[in-house]
Amino acid sequence: MSELAELAGRAVERTVSAGAGDAEAYVVDAAQREVRAHGGEVESLTAASRRGVGVRAWIGGRVGYGFGTDLSAAGIEAIAARAAAAAAAADEDEFAAVPAGGSPAGVPGLSDPTVAEWPAARIAELALAVERAALAADPRVAGVEQAVYFDSAERVAIASSAGAGGEHESSSCYAYAQALAQGDGGRETGLGFGLARGPAGLEPEAIGREAAVRASEMVGSAKPASRACPVVLDATVAASFVSLLGNALGADAVQRGRSPLAGRLGEAIADEAFVLRDDGLDPEGFATAPLDAEGTPRRRTALVEGGRLQAYLHDAYTARRGGAASTGNAGRSGYRAPPRVAASNLIVSPGEASLEALLGEAGEGVLVNDVAGLHSGVNPVTGVFSVGASGRAIRGGEAAEPLREFTIASDLVSMLQAVRAAGSESRWVPFGGSVSVPPLLIGEMTVAGS
């Protein structure tokens, strides 16, 4: 047994000794690096190791959580005592119980050796190369606010008094740049990004170029007139909405009456062109792991097919409460908070049409390349949203002049029902989750500008 698994086991044992009927421990040990580059210089270089443990304690149907970074015997003891005391302060919940776990499938290829192999100087050079590529791609690019490289290699161990758990390791890295373009008396920004399991998988040229193109094509942008019209969401924007949809599909939000999809299982909620699944085992997905955050095997779950809502996302708690099986969708953002229902990799099936064909089908409308204010402009309970946007006008079926400072407004279900086509070019997007999605053509949405 590894040191990490032993630590997890000991934390479970100490928590039960502290008065809990059942306990579960999650231990993470991660190495992370970050490079920030600007103006041809490395602005900062960060290297870090982080370790921590989070413990759930059950006393009957009462649940508490304790966490900490002190992994000495005394430290574990204190964390166990905290978790047990927290459980004692909670109210009884008849559905709360330690998860039973299960046997995971092996998922190879989650760790890339180049994360460990590339020294600091080489990843710094990668970040600088991203910046150089952005500056070289278009004469209107006046600067790059920041080019960033980040990588992480982590090992996770889970143990519980019910025998659930296991251990796995994974690595990931990303790079992005925010380019500044100047022209027509205005300044524009554009984001380019890429992600991979290790630095060898990143393409600094392409990342820099994307930032430059996105910033430059916005030069000279103006507000569109307010109207309702066809809208094409590019893959990054579609991903943001799909990630919101993932939250609405969480059984926790559904059971507590805080989801626009509550009570709609089996109903038509989308156009048939929109097909969505959650797949915690997709070899390309960045949320892929053999187990979810509470030791239940990850799996593949059809969510929207034939326009109908096929399933919600469950963890062990919501599964018991809803009389369903866990879909292996317990997620967590680290050891500082207990697991909660979360999508793993959300995947929208690509369609047949290229982006050009989608624009052609839209005819007259708006292509949205970026949205802002998603955390404040969306009501998660009703799905009603109004968010800031920028992009291009669509005229005669082609991308035309750049547009800024407008909003698009609708609600999630109306938007899904108005999907007319999914594009053919899918892309993995890491904003607010792990999402693979093509551009989407929406038949009609409200655009508010001047």
Next chain:
Amino acid sequence: MSLPQGLLDPAIAARVLDRALAHGGEFAEVFAERRGGMSLAIDESRIESVQAGAEQGAGVRVIAGGTAYFAYVDGLDPADLERAAGEAASALRGERSEPRPLRAVASTPQPIERRPEDVPAERKAELLRELDERGRAQGGEIAQLTASYAEARREVAIANSEGLLSGDDRTRTRIGVQAVARRGERVETGAETLGGARGFELLEDDPAAVAASAATKALTLLDAAAAPAGSMPVVVGGGFGGVLFHEMTGHGLEADHVQKGASVYAGKLGERVAKPLLSAYDDGRLPGEWGSDAIDDEGAPTQKTKVIEDGRLVSYLYDRLRAERDGVASTGNGRRESFRHLPIPRMTNTYIAPGEPTPEEVIGEVEKGFYAASFAGGQVDPATGDFVFGVNEGYLIEGGKVTSPCRGATLIGNCLDALAAIDAVADDFRMKTGMCGKGGQKVPVGTGQGHVRIAAMTVGGTQV
């Protein structure tokens, strides 16, 4: 006070700084932190999500030739700290530089009357039950209510190669309520928070009013019509309405954006950016406020900085690194989320100073417009100045009066235009709490203002 007990021994700090500069560098710093806290929530009238934790660790920074080398570790053992120092210095190949001897500087942490960790968990659970009951009592249409309580204490100690040794002891307490009202197919939400750099005394005076306010907002919205879309005069409410100034101006004044030319306020120091009726501040010393600390996360004392004086831009917000670059003193705005982060220029409590007219007078002059009573939040791109705000409580203004409620509205615009278009600031000044995210770091900030009127702004609703 001097330093929090047992956090950073001066002799060890000196050794760590020495090690950090072993291969050269102009500056080194060690930031040690012990943080702990607990939180709980009530949902479906049941106490749940009871969580408690404690973390400690340190970050070591070496600055050499304009590059910051940073390493952090979980744990405060001398060996951990030296390991971090070694890691931070590992990419450097220069000659050893010599840190100055450390001299402790006194600081005065925000006073805490009633330490939250001394209040039993049962009392906190009872408080949440009070919130739950009061919120639900506002009307039978309240279908859901969640309330949360959180306390956190951060003890920090900072030592640097210029001889500074300082510390702070920060306690923050906050409650938040979210209510959901339902009438048939209509579902609306309302939220309210109360927080401060204070202890449990924050909650002595009718905390359940927070729940009543959240529930009332949700109930009001049940009668709301779709928000208008288009350009019109907008009046923004006091308190959290200050998030508008925070987003559209405050971020653009942070010196890192300015120095990269990624702020619309770059090169505008001394220029008129607003009407003369507007003055604004960033003040990290406001007693008990959510964004207040004794020192910033580089050891500089927090201060009250005037950023706009009678409509003219008079100061940016600086951390140590950017201040040095501009040849000015740090304004005490070098903040970090934790020992795991590098300090960057951040706001503390940012506000528009109160004006003369009453809110009624400010609204009374609007024939047809939009009243944003409170926001769900906002976002800005400091480089372009484009911003967006989600309105969670909005109303129409018709004939100088606030009339029917609207839902689903967003305000959108450009900083320079919108700031210059502020043509009235009312006298009803209030501060509110917020969590501000930048560069992957979240820090507590205060926002404040009285009612503010913007002559024209785009409202993004669904009613074209």
